[in-house]
Amino acid sequence: MTDRRLLEVKGLVKSFGGLKATNDLNFDLIEGEIHGVIGPNGAGKTTFVSQLQGQLLPDLGEILLDGEDVTRLPAHLRARRGVARSFQITSLVPSFTALANVMLAVQGGQGHSFRFWKRAWTDDALAGPAHVALATVGLDHKANAVVADLGHGECRQLELAMALAMKPRLLLLDEPMAGMGRKDGAAMTDLVARLKGRTSIVLIEHDMEAVFRLADRISVLVAGRVIKTGLPEEVRADEEVRAAYLGHSH
Ligand SMILES: Nc1ncnc2c1ncn2[C@@H]1O[C@H](COP(=O)(O)OP(=O)(O)OP(=O)(O)O)[C@@H](O)[C@H]1O
Ligand SMILES: [Mg+2]
Incomplete structure (x- = not known):
């Protein structure tokens, strides 16, 4: 894995009426990594991915793909640059x-x-x-x-x-294991593991076991904002994360 930043997101804001679904969100993705994004229901994970893909345009902030400003670029032109999304869209x-x-x-x-x-x-x-x-x-x-x-x-x-x-250079996976039984979920987890290093992945998933196993780094999204980014063990140990999301059983 290089240290090259394939994706840099700075100060992203997206409102729906009075609700800031994305609220000053900062994020980066190193080329080749699987970057897990976790957070409670309604935290803004899908809204974030839609802005990475170009289906939604942010109100404020910027998205850099390999250094290029793609913040206002339509989805099909991002696809040409290697951004692909699976699930809840295809x-x-x-x-x-x-x-x-x-x-x-x-x-x-x-x-x-x-x-x-x-x-x-x-x-x-x-x-x-x-x-x-x-x-x-x-x-x-x-x-x-x-x-x-x-x-x-x-x-x-x-x-x-x-x-x-x-x-794709950047694969956006929004809950790939959702609605699957144990067997299919395990097969999907193995599949994502095999993709590691072949493409960079943003992985949104509620299955904590899968995320902590697959991700190189994890960002925790709460109320539209990343409250913590770190290695899985750092995120697991973080008190603020535990309080906000994981609960004390994890
Ligand atoms: N098109 C929309 N219009 C109005 N409100 C929206 C829209 N899309 C999302 N929201 C609201 O924005 C907030 C974030 O929603 P989002 O779907 O991004 O959350 P999420 O983290 O993906 O949740 P989940 O884990 O349930 O998938 C929620 O309060 C949701 O109701
Ligand atoms: Mg969602």
Whole structure:
């Protein structure tokens, strides 16, 4: 891991009416790290990720991606720069096969318009990387299954394959284990562990065991503000964090 800052966020503010969902938020991500973001419900985690992706624009503050100011850059141009988001956003096409869905993502990652999707079916340049992405998430055996026939956990894996197919430099994961049973959750945890070092990851997750196992560093978000960033053991030991969020049982 280098010490290069892939992402720097300074003084981010985002209000919804009178509520400051993001309130002077400061954050940074070192290239190659998994940076966990934890915090209570409504702390502003998803709002933060939406601003990193470009789906929401902040009221104040700045977001630097590899030194470039992307604060006001539209989402599709951030995607071109390697920002990919999985979960709570990707729409799978239920009547298409798993492979076809990933091929569309590969095509998007290559900068082509989805309007030309019909050409995708015959294009080995799309099928090859799509199979690689499916294999990475352990879903290649379901390549020809129609999405409507996949289970919930498999759909989650497929969404991650679609994000990976775009070869992201920065992968935004918003609760990848949410709604999964123990077995699928454990498989997803293993998968994220295998991605470590291959891409930089912002990992939002309520499953504390998974976050503390996976993350190189953890930031604690409370009421729209990062109250602590540190190594997992530092965060676990921090009194303010315990009081604000973790409780004393952890
Ligand atoms: N589009 C919106 N309009 C108005 N209020 C919003 C909007 N999006 C989020 N909020 C509010 O902003 C606050 C932060 O919400 P956010 O979804 O970012 O929290 P979160 O940390 O992701 O929570 P959770 O852990 O439940 O996913 C909440 O009070 C929420 O109700
Ligand atoms: Mg959320």
